[in-house]
Amino acid sequence: DSGVTQTPKHLITATGQRVTLRCSPRSGDLSVYWYQQSLDQGLQFLIQYYNGEERAKGNILERFSAQQFPDLHSELNLSSLELGDSALYFCASSVRQGVSEQYFGPGTRLTVT
Amino acid sequence: GNSVTQMEGPVTLSEEAFLTINCTYTATGYPSLFWYVQYPGEGLQLLLKATKADDKGSNKGFEATYRKETTSFHLEKGSVQVSDSAVYFCAVPLNNAGNMLTFGGGTRLMVKP
Numbered sequence: 001d002s003g004v005t006q007t008p009k010h011l012i013t014a015t016g017q018r019v020t021l022r023c024s025p026r027s028g029d030l031s032v033y034w035y036q037q038s039l040d041q042g043l044q045f046l047i048q049y050y051n052g053e054e055r056a057k058g059n060i061l062e063r064f065s066a067q068q069f070p071d072l073h074s075e076l077n078l079s080s081l082e083l084g085d086s087a088l089y090f091c092a093s094s095v096r097q098g099v100s101e102q103y104f105g106p107g108t109r110l111t112v113t
Numbered sequence: 114g115n116s117v118t119q120m121e122g123p124v125t126l127s128e129e130a131f132l133t134i135n136c137t138y139t140a141t142g143y144p145s146l147f148w149y150v151q152y153p154g155e156g157l158q159l160l161l162k163a164t165k166a167d168d169k170g171s172n173k174g175f176e177a178t179y180r181k182e183t184t185s186f187h188l189e190k191g192s193v194q195v196s197d198s199a200v201y202f203c204a205v206p207l208n209n210a211g212n213m214l215t216f217g218g219g220t221r222l223m224v225k226p
Contacts, residue, residue, distance in 0.1 A: 002156065002158065004156075031212075033213055033214075042216065042218050042219065043157075043202065043216040043219070045207065045213040045214065045215065048212075048213050056213050058207070058213060090156055090157065092157075094212065101145070101147070101159060101162060102159070102212075102214060103159065104149075104156040104157040104158070104159075105156050106155060106156040107155075107156045
């Protein structure tokens with residue numbers, strides 16, 4: 001158990017809908033990262049937050065957004081969903097900005113039908 | 114940015130066989146290197162890391178040595194078990210300014226009794 005929690009575990013929704021994925025980092029970790037894992041694209045970095053502020057963006061679509069709250073949990077919002085958004089979405093956390101070692105949550109499996 | 118390339122799988126071995134999964138990196142400077150493991154239906158777990166050239170990371174019988182001469186970080190284990198069946202990912206920070214990770218494509222290991 002990494003100490004990173006994600007909810008929900010599974011999500012099934014229709015095209016065009018909007019969903020919110022939630023992540024709670026390990027106790028004491030200030031940095032949260034979101035990754036997408038799909039069969040065709042592999043594991044891709046989406047976005048990073050540190051202590052409530054966005055720090056880095058990767059291959060994140062404009063339809064996707066995220067935020068980190070004062071209690072350090074983070075949410076990833078996916079809107080206007082398309083079939084191709086079906087994937088595993090992982091959250092990871094690390095203790096501070098300059099540390100690369102990350103601890104991953106169990107993931108949320110999103111299926112868009 | 115930095116990148117890693119790892120051998121494609123699947124790799125199928127008998128129990129107690131020797132394992133090598135190749136990973137080579139392209140990077141500016143000498144960033145930390147990581148191996149993560151993903152067991153079926155689970156998130157990624159940090160398996161081992163090396164923070165500088167010539168470092169050897171080790172955990173659970175797995176080892177990897179950070180070799181700057183060959184820009185490699187191959188994962189090895191002397192005697193695999195059925196429980197080692199999983200997907201293994203090599204990773205490096207995307208750039209030296211941040212700490213988001215970029216991953217190799219993953220290598221599936223299947224160990225038969």
